[in-house]
Amino acid sequence: MKRRVFIALLVGSVAGGTVRLLAAETGREVSVAASKFEFTPDTVKAKVGAPLTFVLTSLDRIHGFKMPEFGLRTDIIPDKETRLTITPTKPGSFAFFCDVFCGDGHEEMAGTLVVEA
Amino acid sequence: MHHSERRQFLKLAGLAGVTFTAGLFPERRAEAQAGDFHFVQMSDTHWGFKGPPNPDAEHTLEKAIVTVNGLANKPDFIIFTGDLTHTTEDAKIRRERMKRFKEIVSGLNVKDVRFIPGEHDASLDKGEAFKEFFGATHYTFDHKGVHFITLDNVSDPGAKLGDEQLAWLAADLKQRKPDDRIVVFTHRPLFDLVPNWDWATADGAKAIDLLMPYQNIVVFYGHIHQEHHHMTGHIAHHAAKSLIFPQATPGDAPKRPPPPPFDASLKPLGTRDVAMGKAVTITELPVTKA
Numbered sequence: 001m002k003r004r005v006f007i008a009l010l011v012g013s014v015a016g017g018t019v020r021l022l023a024a025e026t027g028r029e030v031s032v033a034a035s036k037f038e039f040t041p042d043t044v045k046a047k048v049g050a051p052l053t054f055v056l057t058s059l060d061r062i063h064g065f066k067m068p069e070f071g072l073r074t075d076i077i078p079d080k081e082t083r084l085t086i087t088p089t090k091p092g093s094f095a096f097f098c099d100v101f102c103g104d105g106h107e108e109m110a111g112t113l114v115v116e117a
Numbered sequence: 118m119h120h121s122e123r124r125q126f127l128k129l130a131g132l133a134g135v136t137f138t139a140g141l142f143p144e145r146r147a148e149a150q151a152g153d154f155h156f157v158q159m160s161d162t163h164w165g166f167k168g169p170p171n172p173d174a175e176h177t178l179e180k181a182i183v184t185v186n187g188l189a190n191k192p193d194f195i196i197f198t199g200d201l202t203h204t205t206e207d208a209k210i211r212r213e214r215m216k217r218f219k220e221i222v223s224g225l226n227v228k229d230v231r232f233i234p235g236e237h238d239a240s241l242d243k244g245e246a247f248k249e250f251f252g253a254t255h256y257t258f259d260h261k262g263v264h265f266i267t268l269d270n271v272s273d274p275g276a277k278l279g280d281e282q283l284a285w286l287a288a289d290l291k292q293r294k295p296d297d298r299i300v301v302f303t304h305r306p307l308f309d310l311v312p313n314w315d316w317a318t319a320d321g322a323k324a325i326d327l328l329m330p331y332q333n334i335v336v337f338y339g340h341i342h343q344e345h346h347h348m349t350g351h352i353a354h355h356a357a358k359s360l361i362f363p364q365a366t367p368g369d370a371p372k373r374p375p376p377p378p379f380d381a382s383l384k385p386l387g388t389r390d391v392a393m394g395k396a397v398t399i400t401e402l403p404v405t406k407a
């Protein structure tokens with residue numbers, strides 16, 4: 001009971017789905033590598049209702065990873081895995097991008113999460 | 118400024134600019150302020166940039182300076198709202214660009230020229246080179262009864278003002294009366310213009326909350342390389358054109374499109390004159406006088 005309240009408090013009201021900050025269900029894992037100035041892969045697929053964990057690494061410097069419609073962001077620090085779990089609640093294309101200015105080309109450092117019904 | 122006065126102003130300025138009278142300073146008492154004046158905002162010059170988005174990149178800034186120098190009604194001051202230089206990872210080239218930029222803008226025939234950084238100037242070295250050439254990255258000044266506040270949302274590469282600067286802003290605002298005339302200059306939009314394109318300031322909402330109790334506030338910024346007007350409550354936010362290349366129109370596309378192809382007929386670049394009176398009157402100026 002207590003735990004459910006905790007989740008409810010942490011989950012923001014976001015457009016794309018819930019953001020789970022507890023490691024309850026991490027679901028499928030997708031590795032995404034950040035480097036100047038791209039994410040590899042830059043298209044990630046997900047399914048409505050299925051938790052998905054991004055395993056983020058950086059090949060060169062600090063980058064950022066932001067998904068406004070899921071109300072989440074994190075730094076991606078070299079030599080470290082950063083994990084973020086989402087559970088999409090609706091289909092559509094959702095942006096993720098680097099939000100730590102990383103040089104000439106930073107503005108193009110973006111990708112898409114495609115959520116299927 | 119009344120309509121006839123505005124026309125008069127345009128005539129004096131000798132420019133067929135596009136004028137935008139913002140419904141600003143709405144709460145201001147009717148009496149005129151001693152010494153109404155105007156200033157010029159220049160933005161996003163990206164000195165050092167070369168490429169198809171602007172085939173005339175090496176001369177655009179100089180041409181704009183000639184136009185501003187030719188204003189019949191000389192501005193009291195000029196402010197550059199960031200991205201003075203185009204980013205480079207080479208600290209030496211960054212300083213060379215700043216040095217050259219400073220030389221070029223020394224051609225302005227106005228003594229009072231001010232600068233704030235954009236992420237291209239300051240995000241890779243936390244504003245170190247900018248400070249060497251242009252001084253503080255955020256500061257205040259007063260001019261003829263108007264209080265000006267510049268905010269730095271770029272020296273932190275995460276596009277944050279940061280708690281320290283927010284506390285500094287709060288302390289400065291505490292000294293203002295609720296109906297004081299206040300103008301804020303910053304590089305990035307303080308509000309969420311297009312979150313998916315990162316056209317926002319990470320903690321900009323905190324700054325807007327601090328500004329909200331003041332009735333006569335207007336914000337001028339750059340970053341998005343186009344004229345844009347937006348209200349957050351009673352606070353108007355006006356984005357300026359760039360002097361290097363235009364950017365896509367704010368939209369909901371998941372990814373920000375690249376700069377549109379250069380089309381001189383669209384007059385995508387320019388500067389602006391801002392007249393401070395009972396209202397704030399913005400006149401968009403072309404790079405080259407028609």
Ligand SMILES: [Cu+2]
Nearest residue numbers: 063098102109
């Ligand atoms: Cu990056």
